[in-house]
Amino acid sequence: MTFDLGEDLTAGRMLRRSVRRHRGRVTLGVLVLSLHQATEAAVPVAIGIFVDRAVSTGKLEPLLWCVLMMVALFAVLSNAWKTGARQVVRSIEHETHLVRLEIARRVLDPRGHQTGLRAGELLSIATSDAEKASLIMRAVAMGVSASTALAVSSVALLMVDVPLGVGVLIGVPLLVLGIQALSPLLTRRTSTQQEAIASTTALATDLVNGLRALRGIGAQHNAAERYRRSSQATLQATLRAASTNGLQDGVTTALSGLLLAAVAGVAGWFALNGRISVGELITVVGLAQFVAEPVGTLGYCSQVAAMAKASAGRLASVLGSPALITTGSATALDPAKPLLALDNVTYKTLSAVDLTLQRGELVGVLCYDPRDADALLAVVSGRAPGHEGVMSVGGLAMEELDIDLLRRSVLIEQHDTDLFEGTLRGNLLAGSDDSSRLDSAVAAAAATDVIDGLPGGLDHLMADRGRTLSGGQRQRLGLARALLAEPPVLVLHDPSTAVDAVTEEILAEGLAEVRGVPELATLVLTSSPALLGKMHRVVVIADGAVVAEGLHAELAAADSIYAEVVLR
Known part of the structure; x- marks a missing residue:
C-alpha cells in the first residue's frame, strides 16, 4: 500500500x-x-x-x-x-x-x-x-x-x-x-x-x-x-x-x-x-x-x-507533501507552436514577463538583478508554485503535459553541476547507451582537455560530487552531459562562470554549433559577452520586466548600462 x-x-x-x-x-x-x-x-x-x-x-x-x-x-x-x-x-x-x-x-x-x-x-x-x-x-x-x-x-x-x-x-x-x-x-x-x-x-x-x-x-x-x-x-x-x-x-x-x-x-x-x-x-x-x-x-x-x-x-x-509541479496527460507537442513561451508571467521579482523561444533559436537573457534570473529559472523549471501567467511548452501549458514528456522536452542545467560517483563516461551518458555523439559533445563543451588530463580518460572513477575537479571542469562536464541529452529545450544558467576567457569563447562557439539546428531551442541566462555574442537575440530584464531585446552588439552599442554589465 x-x-x-x-x-x-x-x-x-x-x-x-x-x-x-x-x-x-x-x-x-x-x-x-x-x-x-x-x-x-x-x-x-x-x-x-x-x-x-x-x-x-x-x-x-x-x-x-x-x-x-x-x-x-x-x-x-x-x-x-x-x-x-x-x-x-x-x-x-x-x-x-x-x-x-x-x-x-x-x-x-x-x-x-x-x-x-x-x-x-x-x-x-x-x-x-x-x-x-x-x-x-x-x-x-x-x-x-x-x-x-x-x-x-x-x-x-x-x-x-x-x-x-x-x-x-x-x-x-x-x-x-x-x-x-x-x-x-x-x-x-x-x-x-x-x-x-x-x-x-x-x-x-x-x-x-x-x-x-x-x-x-x-x-x-x-x-x-x-x-x-x-x-x-x-x-x-x-x-x-x-x-x-x-x-x-x-x-x-x-x-x-x-x-x-x-x-x-x-x-x-x-x-x-x-x-x-x-x-x-x-x-x-x-x-x-x-x-x-x-x-x-x-x-x-x-x-x-x-x-x-x-x-x-x-x-x-x-x-504526503504536495508536488511542486502539476502535470497532465498530453504526450505530444504541437510542432507549429514555439518550443517555450512565457505569457504575462509574474513570480517573485518578475512582473508580467513575456518571452518566446522558437525552434532553432538561441536566446540569451541578461538579468541586471540576479534575483530575476533565479525567479525566471524557477518558472521555466516548473518549480514556481503560485506564479501568475502561463508557461507553455510546444503550445501546451506545463500543467497539461505528461511528466515524462516534460522531462524529455525541457532540461535545466544549473551552473553548480552535480557529478556522481562512478566513471566519467557514466556521468556523461547518464544511463544512455548511445555514445556516438560523445566526442562531439565533449568538444563543444570545451571539455576535451579535462578528459585527456584525467587518468583513465572517460573511464576515470569520479569522487562524490566530482570534488577532485575544479569548478570550471565540473561546469564543462555538466554542459557536455546536457548537450548529449539533446533535449528540445535546453536552459543554461551561467554555464561559463568558472572558466577563462579563451575556454569561454571555445565553449560559446561549440554551443552555437551543436544547438543551432532547426529542431532545438536554447535559453541561456548569462552576462558573458562571449555567450551573448553567439545568441540569435538577447532579452534584457531589469526590475523584473523585459526592457530591451535585440542582438548583443546592437544592445552593447546603444545601451550604456547593458555595456557596463556585460563588460565589467
Whole structure:
C-alpha cells in the first residue's frame, strides 16, 4: 500500500499501515512471543507444584514428572522467544527498507515536493526516522505478549487465592495507566529531538559542501560556531528526551516494585496462617516477581510507540507533501507552436514577463538583478508554485503535459553541476547507451582537455560530487552531459562562470554549433559577452520586466548600462 502525492497523512495512518502490510509476520510473532510469555509465567507455577508434590512428599515419581515438565517448559520458552523475535525483526527490517524506498522515490520524483526541507534533513528522515517508525511492530508484538503474561499470571493467582488475584488484576491496570500518562510528553520531546538532529545534519551537509568557499572567504570559524550552537541545541533536546525516558523507567520500576512487595507480603501472611501452602507461597512470590517484567515491558513499549509516532509524523510530512509541479496527460507537442513561451508571467521579482523561444533559436537573457534570473529559472523549471501567467511548452501549458514528456522536452542545467560517483563516461551518458555523439559533445563543451588530463580518460572513477575537479571542469562536464541529452529545450544558467576567457569563447562557439539546428531551442541566462555574442537575440530584464531585446552588439552599442554589465 502506497500513499498518493498530497494525501493527508498522519502519524497514526503511517503506523497502522506498517503493521497492516506485515500482518502475517507480525501475527505469527505475536502468537509465538505470547506463548513464550505464557510459558515463562508458568515456571513459578511449576516450581510451586514441584515443591508441594515432590519435595514435601519425598516421592521419586512426582519428582521425575516435575523435572520433565520443567525441561519441556524451558524448551518451549527458549524456542518460542527465538522464533517470535526473528519474525518481528524481519518485519521491522523489511518495513524500514520499504519506507526508505518510498522516501527516496518521493524526494527524486521529478514533480518535486513542497516540504521545504534541506538535503540533510531529508537524509535524516530517510535513515533515522524510517528505522524508528518501523519499531512500532516491536511495540505491538512485545505489548501483546506482555499483556498475555499478565493475564496468565493473574489467572494463576486467582487459582491460588482469589483476593490475591483480584489485587493483581486491579493493581496492574492502574500501574499501566500511570506509565501511559508520560507518553504524550515523551512523544513531544522525541519529535523535538528528531527535528533538532535533522537540522544539525542538514547544517553539517551544507557546511561540508561549502567548506572550500568558506575557507576562501575566511568564514570557517563563524561556520564552526554556528554548527556548535546547533549541535548544542540538539544535545539539549536529546537530554530532555532521555530524561523523560529515564523518568518513565524509574516510575515503572518503582511502582512494579511496590506491587511486588505488596503481593509478596500478603502471600507471606496467608502462608503463616495456613491459608496457602509453601508451594503456593513460592508460586505467588514467583509470579509477583515475574509480573515486574511484563509491566516493565509495557513501559518500554510505551516509549517505543512514542518514539515511533514522532518519527512517523516526520515521514508523513514528506510522503504526503504536495508536488511542486502539476502535470497532465498530453504526450505530444504541437510542432507549429514555439518550443517555450512565457505569457504575462509574474513570480517573485518578475512582473508580467513575456518571452518566446522558437525552434532553432538561441536566446540569451541578461538579468541586471540576479534575483530575476533565479525567479525566471524557477518558472521555466516548473518549480514556481503560485506564479501568475502561463508557461507553455510546444503550445501546451506545463500543467497539461505528461511528466515524462516534460522531462524529455525541457532540461535545466544549473551552473553548480552535480557529478556522481562512478566513471566519467557514466556521468556523461547518464544511463544512455548511445555514445556516438560523445566526442562531439565533449568538444563543444570545451571539455576535451579535462578528459585527456584525467587518468583513465572517460573511464576515470569520479569522487562524490566530482570534488577532485575544479569548478570550471565540473561546469564543462555538466554542459557536455546536457548537450548529449539533446533535449528540445535546453536552459543554461551561467554555464561559463568558472572558466577563462579563451575556454569561454571555445565553449560559446561549440554551443552555437551543436544547438543551432532547426529542431532545438536554447535559453541561456548569462552576462558573458562571449555567450551573448553567439545568441540569435538577447532579452534584457531589469526590475523584473523585459526592457530591451535585440542582438548583443546592437544592445552593447546603444545601451550604456547593458555595456557596463556585460563588460565589467
